[in-house]
Amino acid sequence: MTEYIFYFLSFVSVLTALLVISARNPVHSVLYLILCFFSIAGHYILLNAQFLAIVHIIVYSGAIMVLFLFVVMLLNMNAESEPKKPMFAKLSAVIAGGSLFLVIVTALKKAEMVPVISPAESEIGLVKNLGKVLFNDFLLPFEITSVLFLSAMVGAVLLGKKELD
Amino acid sequence: MSSSEILLLTCLLAPLSGAGILLIAGRSLPKSFASALATTSVFLSFIAAFLLFRQTGAETAAFKLNLFSWFTAGKLSVDMAFRYDQLTALFLLVITGIGSLIHLYSAGYMHEDEGHNRFFGYLNFFVFFMIILVTGANFAVMFAGWEGVGLCSYLLIGFWYKNSDYNLAARKAFVMNRIGDLGLLAGLFMLLNRYNTLDFEALQEAVKAVKSGDAYLTTATVCLFIGAMGKSAQLPLFTWLPDAMAGPTPVSALIHAATMVTAGIYLVVRNHFLFSLTPATLDLILYVGLATALFAATIGLRQNDIKKVLAYSTVSQLGFMFIALGTGAFTTGFFHVFTHAFFKALLFLGAGSVIHALHHEQDMRFMGGLKKKLPITWITFLIGTIAISGIPPLAGFFSKDEILAFLYAKNPILWGLALLGSLMTAFYMFRLYFLVFHGSYRGDAHTESHIHESPISMTLPLMVLAACSLIAGFIGIPEVFAAHSHWLNHFLGNLIPVQHPEGISHSTEITLMGVSVTAVLVMVAIAFRVYGQGKVVPVAPEEEKNPVFKLLAQKYRIDEFYNFLFVAPFNAISQFFGKIVDNQIVDGIVNAMGNLAMTTSGLLRLLHNGRVGTYLLAMTLGVILVLAYNLIF
Amino acid sequence: MQELLQNVRLVPMEHYVWLSSLLFCIGVMGVLLRRNTIVMFMSIELMLNAVNLLLVAFSAYANKPEGEVFVFFVMVVAAAEVAVGLGLLVMIYRNQNTTDSQALQTLKW
Known part of the structure; x- marks a missing residue:
């Protein structure tokens, strides 16, 4: 069922x-x-x-x-x-x-x-297993995502400003 | 490298370096330096040629200077090679000797001209190419020189390029030469096709087995002769030479009288081994030469321009040279080249001196009585006139008489015709002489007050050339006077088989000489009767009463005839192609292409409507199609 | 919970494939159907999630963690994309006073 x-x-x-x-x-x-x-x-x-x-x-x-x-x-x-x-x-x-x-x-x-x-x-x-993989095998990409977020944040703020100059 | 090779290289490179300096940096050089440089470089060349000549005797073997491999194509390999033999030795002496005299003369003649340095650059360049022409060890190198002198001739005829008539004359010379060059090239290709070589020595070896009168070889030699026809102004390609007088007078003397125009004779003499195998071609050469000699001489009778008379006389004398070649007497042909170079250069330079004194007046109707005012020019010009008329013991007599003897041996009727030509020569030359130097001055008073003898740089070459004209004939004293007295035949004998007039006894030969000399003297007397007093003055061609004289004065209207026969139809065809084919058809096709692109892109542009939705749909459809394609195929 | 999960075993993997394909195509359809850029944007999110679902399903059935890690990164990128994308949309709205995709025709020139 x-x-x-x-x-x-x-x-x-x-x-x-x-x-x-x-x-x-x-x-x-x-x-x-x-x-x-x-x-x-x-x-x-x-x-x-x-x-x-x-x-x-x-x-x-x-x-x-x-x-x-x-x-x-x-x-x-x-x-x-x-x-x-x-x-x-x-x-x-x-x-x-x-x-x-x-x-x-x-x-x-x-x-x-x-x-x-x-x-x-x-x-x-499961959190435990995925976390191990993420922080062992994919540590560098994981850290680089922070850069991506940072640039996205800057971009969003810049676009949101009233005047672009 | 042996000393001879160094001398030959010096001979080649001295004018080239002079030309290089003058043509590249000529604008910034002072005139005196430019003329001194040019004259020195050619004179250096002359010294080298003379030293080489000193080492050369009749028995000396030819030597070859192989600089580098020029090009290789298939079986053909052409070297930048030069060859020095007895024929080259004499040609080099004439070219560099007369060349340096004319350079010296030009220093005075061109002194006032704004293009002075350019002129000397061209002149040096010409000498360089002329040396290449006569020293080339194969047809390719010779052809390079051949085209090079053609180029320099073109540049120098159109030297005063601000006058459009002169430019047209230059173009005419170039085009006429091109017709001949096409023949020459065809001949070269024929030889190349059969013998796979362009080297003179190798060719001579190759044709040894060929029997006389071979049809292929006859065609090839006729083609070569067409090239010679163009360069040496023979019928029917002669009309450029009189027009070439548009160039400065020293150019006329050097290029269009003494050296370049004799390149055709050089071509035939150099390839005597080909031509002597083809009697038919020799006959053709003989008749063309005879026709040219007579034709040009008759025109020369009624010309009023001092340089035009000399030009037609040159054409006529070139005809005589070809007559000699046509009878198979190659050394005699060269002999006439040699003597003619001196007296014709002398006559041209003398004419230049007169023109210089009269402030560029060339019409004999406005001259006269210059004997007193231009004494040196007068004396030297008289020597030249006597020499060309064939009065012994001056140069012209020996060479011309030899030609006539050969012709008599072949056919007395031809001899009569040639004698007629030579009598006309005497007549028009003395007509020229009397009109210019005797009688009283017919120009305006202003010019008369400024008449002055030319500077030493101009009179010195005249005197040297006059001396040469006096003695040059003695290199070929007829054998009837003394055995082994013909130095030229002896000198060239190992290179070129020497002919002797057959079937003529010594007494006949001496009689022939007597007849021709007497007849010439009679002609001189007639000329003196008519023009000697300065009473009979020629009129302009339009005012001529006698229709025959008028036709002669108008040069048989040969230019008009050529215009009608070739130029006008060619222009009409060009018009047709220019206006119809090019404007309508070619442009139409091109424009249609453009319009097609415009129209299709205008239609395709509609697809590009700027709507994101459309693009997205198109993209999706594309993805679907790609996937579907993969599924189906 | 464990019992519940045991039953999932009965679901064949193909069904996940069909489901995510369907969701993906609905997303595509949404992008094509709508002119409001915000809704188009949401459709794109739907497509992303359809792919995510498939990745997770493959990962689970194959017992390999890479698929799920990939999904994690997709989410990261999606979050960043949404932040910037919505910022752009607000900008466009400020300039054009509309979110209609038809109004954005300057590409034509």
């Missing part, structure tokens, strides 16, 4: 994703996206990637989506101010997306995937 949790979570993810792109009001889009991200975090837990699940919730739902929400409200967006696309463009977008899905599925169908281990037995996603 409980294996159906996966299908339930998948259903929620796809549904909220569709709502994100179809909601007229950007605020609704943001809220649906938060929901979608929560369901993805659920997937992570199912895959026994506990650390990533927590980080995902903190970073995406907690930080990024709040930022989005701030901006949407800052720019005072609502369903009325939302620009409309002509029907033809919408149709072509849906067809393009659909055919992309079709092509990807066909491509991946041919691929042979052999699981080594059941995800339940995999313990790599």
Whole structure:
């Protein structure tokens, strides 16, 4: 019975994703996206990637989506101010997306995937194990990300300033 | 390197270094230094040539100076090689000797000219190329010199480039020479094709087995002769030479009388081993030479420009040289080159002296009575006139008479025609002489008051050349007077097989001489009767009453004929190609290409509508296509 | 918890592939459908997460930690990207007074 949790979570993810792109009001889009991200975090837990699940919730739902929400409200967006696309463009977008899905599925169908281990037995996603890998094998990239963050911060501050000169 | 080789190199490099300095730094050098440098370098060359000549006897073997390998292409390998033999020795003496005299003369003649240094640079350059021409050990080196002298000739004819007529004359000379050069090149390629070498010695070896009258060789030699025709101004390529008188007079003397124009004769003499195998070509040379000699002489009878008379006389004398070559008497042809170089240079320089004194007046109708005012010029010019007319014992008599003897041996009728040509020579030369120096002055009074004898730098070369004209003939005293007296034949004998007029007894030969000398003296007397008193003055060609004389004065309208036959159709074709083919078709295609690019890019531009959405869609479609392509194929 | 996880074993790995492909294509569709740059941006985040999910799934099934470490770095980059991207959007809004992507046509010249 409980294996159906996966299908339930998948259903929620796809549904909220569709709502994100179809909601007229950007605020609704943001809220649906938060929901979608929560369901993805659920997937992570199912895959026994506990650390990533927590980080995902903190970073995406907690930080990024709040930022989005701030901006949407800052720019005072609502369903009325939302620009409309002509029907033809919408149709072509849906067809393009659909055919992309079709092509990807066909491509991946041919691929042979052999699981080594059941995800339940995999313990790599635990904080202890991932931390070891991160601080042993990937120490340098991990440290360099701080530089990335610093430059992103400087960039954001610079862009946010009123006058750029 | 042996001393001879060093001397030969000096001979070559002295004028080259002079030319290099003058052409590169000429603008900043003082005139006196430039003329001194140029004259010294050529004189140095002359000394080297003279020292070389001193070492050379009739028995001396030719030596070869191989500087470096010039180029190699397939089976052909051409060396920058020079060859010194008896023929080269004499040519070098003439070129550098007369060359240095004319350099000296030019120092006076060109003194006032603003292009003075440039002039000497060109002149040195010319001497350099002329030496290359006569010393080249193979056709390629000779051809380099051949083209080099053509270039210098072009530069010097158009020396006063501000006058567009002079530029046209220079262009005409260049184009006419080019026609001949094409023939020469064709001949070279034919020889190359068959014998795989351009070296004179190797060629001489190669043709030993060829039997006389070989058709291939005949064609090749005719082609070579066409080259000689262009350079040496023979019918029908002679019209450039009279126009070449546009250049300064020393140039006319050096290039267009004494040296460059004899390059054609040199070509034939140098390749006597080819030409003597092809009697048909020799006959062609004989008839072309005879026709040219007569044709040019008749035109010379009625010309009024002092330099034009001399120019036609040069053409006519070159015709005589070819007559000699045509009879197979190569040494005789060279003999006439040798003597002609002295007296024709002398005549040109004398004419230059007259022109200089009269402030660049060249029309004989405005001269006369200059005997008193220009004594040195007068005496030397008279010597030159007598020499060219063939009155013994001056230089012209010996060489011309030898030619006539050979011609008589071949065919008395041809002898008669050639004698006629030589009589006309005597007539128009004395006509020139009397019109210029006798009678009374016919120019304006202002010029008359300024007439003065030329400076020593100009009169000295005149005197030296006059002396040479007096004695040059004695290198070839006819054998009828004394056995083994013909030094020239003896000197060249080992190199070039010497011919003797066959079937003519000594008495006949002496009779022929008597006839020609008497006839010449009669012509001189007639000329004196007509022009000696200064009473008969020629008129302009337009006012000429007698239609024959008018035709002669207008040079048979040969230029107009060529214009009609070649230039006008060529211009018409050029017009057609320029206006129709180029403007309409070629430009049309080019413009159509441009318009096509404009139109298509205008259409493609519509794709670039600036909407991010469109671009994204296009990108997605692209990704889909790439994936789909991978799936399907 | 352990029991719950045991049941997940029954889910074949292919299903994760289909799920993330679907999410990714929905993201693509969103970018193509919408003209509001903020929503387009959110769709891009959706695409990123679809890929993340697949990476985690592969990592878990293969029992190799590199995939999850990679996801960690993707999140880092995404956070930085969002900070700068939203800054840019605010800038554009300040200049153009709109977030409509159609208004941004200066690329045409």
